[in-house]
Amino acid sequence: MLLRPLVRKTFLNHFYHEIQDQKLDETHSRINLHILKIANNKFDINPLFRELSNSMITFCLSKKEYQQYVDQQRFGELNIAAQEKFRDYQSNEGEFGELLLYCFLETHLEAPKLLTKMNLKTSHNDYVKGADGIHLLQVDNNEFQIVFGESKMYQTLRGGINKAFESINSFLNHSKNNVEYELQLINSHLAQEIVDDQTYDQLKKIIFPSAKEDVIQTNHAFGIFVGFNLKITNEMKKLSNTEYQKQIRQLVSEQVKKEFKHIDGLVDKYDLYGYSFYIYCIPFVKIEDVRKAAIKRLKGEVS
DSSP, X not given: OOSOOOSOGGGGGXXXXXXXXXXXXXXXXXXXXXXXXXXXXXXXXXXXXXXXXXXXXXXXXXXXXXXXXXXXXXXXXXXXXXXXXXXXXXXXXXXXXXXXXXXXXXXXXOOOEEEEHHHHOSSTTOOOOSOSEEEEEEEETTEEEEEEEEEEEESSHHHXXXXXXXXXXXXXXXXXXXXXXXXHHHHHHGGGTOSSHHHHHHHHHHHSOOTTTXXXXXXXXXEEEEEEEOOOOHHHHTSOHHHHHXXXXXXXXXXXXXXXXXXXXXXXXXXXXXXXXXXXXXEESSHHHHHHHHHHHHTTSOO
């Protein structure tokens, strides 16, 4: 492996993996449903926040930046440098989802990052258009995929899925902020993610393969994260811990399975048959409150 993922596999320990790599019948789509561990009839989210406080460092900083801090033993500054990249929680609608997608692509898909837009920000208030992140997946010996990230935090699962595919369609057809623009960003920033010349040269051949050589095959794919709101009734809250967990996992699993045909339909609607989609879904209770709490924790504004 030319690049290695930097997010710890322990990230996945915070979730029940309810639906695992479900392949859809008509498209190159794989669906994963992860549900946060449940304790005392609630999603146990604080341990996830602690895990993300580690993962956010390599999400926000380039590998060279990260290595410089480590080499100089400036460990306390590492966290501060990452915290300063996040927008304030009042106006920060997407960066929590982007971080979760980054973690899933690094750990579950085992696709190391080439670039995240957080790397490009010079101020926490910057807003960088385009893909939420770009990762490299090795499919076979000489077959690769450049995986463009798209994350949505939405009130409904279907609404989030619709918005994600709408954004992907716009991205592919945009005159400026499109695939070619993103590849040029990789080209100009790749040196910040690679620590040795040999790996740099190899990656350039993968990202920009030559048709003359006809050895390396590189296609484009999309990693999608959809966080959605889950409404809990008073009757459910009164269930025993065991029954509550059972019902929540079953309820959410059924919700996601109902979207399989809809996802195939969106691929057909936008004529995206030539692309692979790696879709990750997570339910939250009071999703807006969770989003705000997450950004506050990541920025170090609460203990």
